[in-house]
Amino acid sequence: MKNRIYILGAGMTGLSAGVISGIPIFEAGEYPGGICSSYYMRPNSRNRLHEKPEDGEVYRFEIGGGHWIFGSEGLMQKFIRKFVSLKSHQRRSSVYFPDKDLFVPYPIQNHLRYLGKEITSKALYEIIDSLNKSKNFATLSEWLEANFGKTLCELFFFPFHELYTAGLYTRIAPQDAYKTPINLKDIIQGVFSDVPPAGYNTTFVYPEEGLDVLARRMAERCNVNYGKKVIKIDTKEKTLYFEDGSYVGYDILISTIPLNKVIELANLSSELQSKSDPYTSVLVVNIGGKKGEKCPKDHWIYIPYSKTRFHRVGFYSNVDKSFVPKSAQDLDTHVSIYVEKAYMGGEKPSEEELNELVKDIIEELISWGWINEVEVVDPTWIDVAYTWSWVGSNWKTEAIKLLETYGIYQAGRYGRWHFQGIADSIKEGFIAGSVFKGLNS
Template sequence: MSATGNFFAGSDRSNSTGPSRANARDPVVILGAGLTGLSAAYHLKSGPFLLVEKDGRVGGHARSHREGGHTFDVTGHWLHLRDDRSKALLATLFPTRADEPSAWVSVERKTKIHSHGAELEYPFQANLHGLPLEVVQECLVALVAAREAAARGEAWATDPRTFEAYAIAKFGEGIARHFFVPYNTKLWGMHPDRLAPEWVRRFVPEPDAAQIIGGAIGLRQTGLGYNARFMYPRAGGIDALPEALRAQLEARERAGDGRLWTGTEVEEIEPSTGRVKLSGQPDWISYRALISSIPLPELIARIPEAPPEVREAAAALSWVRWRYLDLATKRPVPVDWHWAYVPEPRFAFFRVGVYSNAVQTMAPADSASLYVELSDRNTPPDLPAIARQLVEIGALGAVEDIRFCRTRDIEYAYVVFDEDHGPATATISAWLQRVGVRSCGRYGAWIYNSMEDSMLSGLAAAQWADGRAEDAAATEAIARREAPTPTTGGSQT
């Protein structure tokens, strides 16, 4: 991990007056080897890169754990591709001969909602059939009231200011009360009246009145939402994607065109001189361009030059921490769905997924691998009680079917889109742009996006570093457009 190689020659630019003194020997430094950082390094065309990752493995949250023949991702990571460049990248990373099966399988989504003791189709708002009749009536009457209020131009139905208000205005108070409010309260760890509505309006499935009424009387409404189909590695484990990118970068490293350093922290960044200080390195390293995909608050904390208003903006950012279970069973589970939403507060979890129902290689024969996303992120989980609740919703046949269970924690899971989010990110982004730092990806741009969006964001960052400003702007716009959000469908990306 020493700073050897021609592109580090003369890297201590302590007497420099600013980043304009960069030269072609300086690398493009990329912070974070998740999908965004890996994609940025892969797509970079002009000169060498230095990709830095604090952990021992690449991939960020797109990683897999393996134990006893069971494979677990960091909860559901199902790949959805809509951009031709993403599809071409996957074909390049996983070439397949004509006589061989593809390394990836395409899976039709099987998603359910467990509510009031019933198993409903997804999404809730279009599949009320199976709920108690009084609940169905409540939901439909409130839906009509919301539509009539909107037609009259009433402010609450036409200009909602919070996510809760949006759900009530769009679907009625009944659907909001029975699904949107309790589910999102469990997911976010806060009431949805604290969340802004603008970022969800394009992404929540909004069935029309005919679909809602049809779903209420038993006409199944399927295929709604962005993730009706998804792709997944045939051999099991989403880490196949970042590992394939890593292999490509290692080939470039052998050719002297870049370096990938794992187990390396960024300690300090000095944009005014275009330098970074990395753990384990005695000297500062000069950069030609700096791309960051690490969480935005972490980035600002490493830039002592950041002005007070930028530091205040970073302190205003909020995020959701995550606690979930990796659960292995001794027998197949009694359900065939890939994941299910559980909005009722009495359950300790809000979503349960069965990896092996989507791709059998995620578990040994006659067993299963599950993830269980927990509402409580602060206290140790009551595993016996959770096991009984899993039996209740049908995700387990019996408590005794459990082979082992592991508790996992994630510090940065979802970005919180509260009233501070827009002003704070605008302040930070404007300053970073002025000092020549590109912060991108889910946590670098402080957004919610999919795996494909993260890779496209990395491509846009590479285009920016290469000086292709117009291409970068267009690619970033695509990466931010039509990105799925976790509000109704959850993060299955």
């Protein structure tokens, strides 16, 4: 008997599930790729172009800021290369202290000598001392202090996480410890000399033609129905309702929609015992223009303090010069930037607040000497950007299991409420698509 199976969302997870299974996809937007979608803008224009014009006189940006592909060795990279050519990059990243105009290579704990003798000695003592203590922690802030000590936390980890988590770091559980490596040998060596790069993204790849091309070519191998925003999931009648007024019956759904949103769409909140876990939204401000005299060479930079409270600045064009207009690519005079500022989930600024904030961000970057003249600026809003868990929460597990009882199977970074990169998102789509392949034919 034929099953009515559909995939919700044409981001990287949904596309890979569609490629492997042939199952139809419903996508809310008009283009594939989700927050990994690239787009183009001409200087002094406000119009987004979704394909690169022939003359190449455009800045390239991404909806969700820089999404670089890490952890893609082996089969995942082989799959991606079926659609696009890839360039490999060695990470260049720093922490920047604006008040001191000081850059410290990332991760900061491996480069203590940049911080001066007094801070270096205090921080090193506290890190070594922490190794001999039993670690009792429940929250992310407690985990940070238990591992890095008071000095480094007050200098960097606390103010950065205040911005990055929109103030949640004192109330949420620790997660993604691999993002903050702790290796005593490297920490001690970094007091005296350079150390090898550390962390989960020391190398990464990126499509030569852009993530938009990867998404489009994957979508060409799928049956994607665009403009199909789900507004209701009737789990009793097994029916999907769309914003355009149409509806369709289903038996099984592979959903890449954020877990909290699916629970809302299916009106299942009352069936959960646990309080919904928190998330943060992110404003991404994409900027193209002429470089300032102090424009960094880094791929991205972590900011613990800024007047406008952004926590990260990334430089698309430091990864690949194709992110700036063709006529400027060999001149090293222009830059394509993304700036990230986090908010408590769903607390989107008003249009007036947004316009003022964008102006202030640009002024701050100019004052730092990172940009000189702005030719294009375009803000985007990622409603569910980073997912977190309350201390001791079972909500995620409970919600995923509940949805499965109604034939809804969550997949991907937001679908399953955990951090992962593009390669792992594609892998999850493979698995989900493979499980249900052939069941709807």
